[in-house]
Amino acid sequence: MTPFFLPTGQGYLLRLTVVPGAQRTQVVGLYGDRLKVRLAAPPEKGAANRELIDFLARSLNLPKSSFKLTLGAQSRSKVVAVYDLSPDLRDRLCRLVPASKESA
Template sequence: MSKTMATLAVNLRPGAASDRIDGWDVDASGRRVLNIRVRARPVDGEANAGLIRFLARSLDLPKSAVTLMRGGQSRLKMIAVEGLGDDTLAERLERLIAVG
């Protein structure tokens, strides 16, 4: 039996006043990208760790279910979310965006 896993493209903005999801955007290749701000600074992987913690907490998942796949040194990240399918992940994110 295979595990359910969704992927998520994120445009990370570190050093923000608060952790928050700003909503969807589209990158140069036409892919949907979620804009997220985190308080953590982009030093020694702190912003990446802050992103993982924030996403896990926001999605009500254990931190171990959210993994940085690509983009460790870039603002554009590819995140794997274990335990959710793409549709379920999209629904949860839409609710979070709607609540603000």
């Protein structure tokens, strides 16, 4: 399994593929070297990007201020920076991937 996250000096970079306009927000699984996330928000006026950051903050138990969309503001392929050096963050990132859905 190729990790969808890369360590940096300040935390991690997350490589994501998003599908806006879904019935509910959830992680689908891995899509190549990216984490695939369905978002309930529509792809309008940044709503899906805000939903993505909210979802990641809830899922990783971090404040929204720890996240920054660095690439892909108007694309389904996104890179999000996570500014957190907690020792257990890597484990929390790994737990985002559903066990039965490692390749979606």
